[in-house]
Amino acid sequence: MDAGAPQAPSSTPLPVEAPAPEAIAPPVSADPPVLEADLGAFAEEFGEGFDVEESEPEEAELEPEPEIELGLDLRDAFEEEPAPGEKLFKPDTRSLRAKRSIAVRAEPRQDAASLGTLAQDMRVRWKQAVKGPGCTAWVEIEPRGWICERYLESNWREPRTRELPLLSSEELTPGVYAHVSRRARVYESLAEIRRRPRGRRVKGSVTVKLVSEVRRGRRHFWRTSDGKYIDARFLRPYTPSAFGGLDRVALEALPPLVAWAQSRATPREPVEVRAAPGAASETVGVLAPRTVVALQEFSGDGQWARLAPEQWVAVENLHRLRAAPALPDLLPEERWLDVDLTEQVLVAYEGVKPVYATLISSGKPLHETPTGIFRIWLKSSEADMTGAEGRSRYRVATVPWTMFFQGNFALHTAYWHDRWGEPVSHGCINLSPRDARALYRWSGPEVPLGWSMAYGTADFLGSRIRVRQGLEPTGEVPLPVAVSTVPLP
Structure with missing residues (x-):
């Protein structure tokens, strides 16, 4: 199919997989999942074949006990099992602090399904405590789930949870990232810099998150998120893309037919505007890459779009927002995502x-993103x-x-490139930092404040996502390109 020509509906159905079931049970294993995902343009520059690992390990599996006793008051439960020297949770406890990042269970037992992960040092409210398998007492926390008391401690301060990852108002990403030169040396500690000046060699291709700066004499080091020290001379910091999509306010101000002007052949070059349809017509101006334009009409052959009187742009140099039929069994306010691979455009709907x-x-x-209808089954803050x-x-x-939607395929930030509108990944859907954050906050499953990850469950469904190749003929009336009155968070 010609990706550039406007498509008219016909009777052939859209080739998508059957919708995922409404209830999605999260994994039951107590062990953290081993996740694999693609790094797209980063892999193109530095290598291929990436895996994804969950950063917070869950607690070790213990032998279950036979019964669960319900209905215990929290303080009474812990008075029965005092810690050495004092009770675990004191009478003046206002919140419970997570001693480490820990799995939140769907039920008060060790082998129950994981709902997600509560991050270390977050202070939460609780509802009740019960005796159960593998733990002196299981604590039901707000807003949902159970944690073994051994991973919680009493705190006299009010509960405090924060959206993760932590991000200041001026930041595009939660910190600074850099690629490490193969000539770099890595040090386990500041003391090792003195004891072993040559350090350890970097193996393979490494990108690190930078936490703080340290000076030792004339040398300048960066401390990384995993506690290592690297000479700053051998780091190449990334500049995250500042690109962002169109939110509700922007969409309200635009007409129904909208596109981003960007050449598919030379995406970083300006797009030529012609006085009439046809490559031989006079050039009357240029558009910067990714300029948002309103389309007035198409030429008879469908290869050119008019922006204004005597201003035409080749359709092959446009990434159009083209609505498609709604998902099957769509609820009135259901939040879902539609991805058009031909246009390299994503639209979020309510x-x-x-x-x-x-x-x-x-x-x-050779590394195509899978097409079909899926659900987001896991969201991870980092x-x-x-x-x-x-x-x-x-x-x-x-x-x-x-946001994982099909096995190891995910939507995620790519802080290492600025190539939106270009298919450059190894299968995942790369997003700019602004877009990834907005969609992460908006989509299901909800990630409670203070949680670093959350699974989709029957009670907290992940948003559906349809991935398609352009406007395949459907015989159905496309969705209206109307604008919601409900803003994204």
Whole structure:
């Protein structure tokens, strides 16, 4: 199919998989999942074959006890099992602090399904405590789930939870990231810099998150998120893309037919505007890449779009926002995502109303993004991505706002490139930091404040996502390109 020509509906159905069932049970294993995901343009530059690992391990599995006794008052429960020297939770307890990042269970037992992970040092409210298998007492926390009391401690302060990853108002990403030169040396501690000046060699291709700066004499070091020290001369910091999509307010101000002007052949070059349809027509101006334009009409052959009188742009140089039929069994206010791989455009809907639209970077040839209808089954605030290519190892630190929708395929931030509108990944859907954060906060499953990850469950469903190749003929009336009155968070 010609991606540039406007498509008219016909009777052929859209080739998508059957919708995922409404109830999705999260994994039951007590062990953290081993996740794999693609790094797209980063892999193109530095290598391929990345895995994703959950950063917070869950507690070790214990032998279950036979019964669960319900209905205990929290303080009474802990008065029966005092810690050495004092009770575990004191009478003046106002909140419970997580001693470490820990799995939140769906039921008060060790082998219950994981709902997600509560981050270390978050202070939460509780509802009740019960005796159960593998733990002196299981504590039901707000807003949901159970944690073994051994991972919680009483705190006299009020509860405090924060959205993760932590981000200041001026930041695009939660910190600074850099690629490490193969000439770099890594040190385990500041003391090792003195004892072992040559340090340890970097193996493979590594990207790190930078936490703080340290000076030792004339040398300047960065401390990384995993506690290592690296000479700053051998780091190449990334500048995250500032690109962002169209939110509700922007969509309200635009007419129904909208596109981003960007050449597919030379995406970083300006797009030529012609006086009439046809490459031989006079050039009357240029548009900067990714300029948002309103389309007035198309030429007879469908290869050119008019922006204004005597202003025409080749359709092959446009990434159009093209609505498609709604999902099967769509609820009136259901939040879902529609990804058009041909146009490299993602649209977020509430029911039939689009509330956000942006450019993406999907899988390149031989590494195509899967098409079909899926659900987001896991959302992770930050995920380390690691892997191997032959004998070389690769590691990319803390990729923010990751949303897995089909096995190891995910929507996630790509802080290492600025190639939106180009299919450059190895299968995942890359998003700019602004877009990834907005969609992570908006989509299901909800990630409670203070949690670093959350699974989709029957009670907290992940948002559905349809991935398609352009406007395949459907015979159905497309969704109206109307605008929602409900803003994204």
